[in-house]
Amino acid sequence: MLKEDENVTDLHAVEDAFVPVIKLKYAGIELDILFARLALKVSVFQ
Template sequence: IDALCVAPLYVERTDYFTTFFELLKQQAEVTECRAVEEAFVPVIKMKFDDIEIDLLFASLSLKEIPDDFSLSDNNLLRNLDPRSVRSLNGCRVTDEILQLVPNVENFR
């Protein structure tokens, strides 16, 4: 499973790869947890209840993340660092493809 953690501007990448990473490692369900911080698209890789998960991170230029938040909003890309843009792009492209496919169930 590829997942994306979206945070407001005051949560920095260093927080994600230190504090949040340490919290994840303390969870009984989490095994094989490792941070790949210097990758082209930085990621935390882990198994959660034996399910492999790649967890990406993006800190947005927003004071808070609204409930009706949408990754398709191009304004989200403004003032983002390249790593956050790359983290967002995977989800954005997948969402766009699903919008263009006539029969999503057949596609999956």
């Protein structure tokens, strides 16, 4: 999905990070996207 966007460049995963991280540039702006698991009893997407 991100690979197909023409505004996205320098897309790569940081495999040795403590938490999953995707680094990319979107329209020239550097972004780090971090992922985390939340232990919730209620669904966030209701």
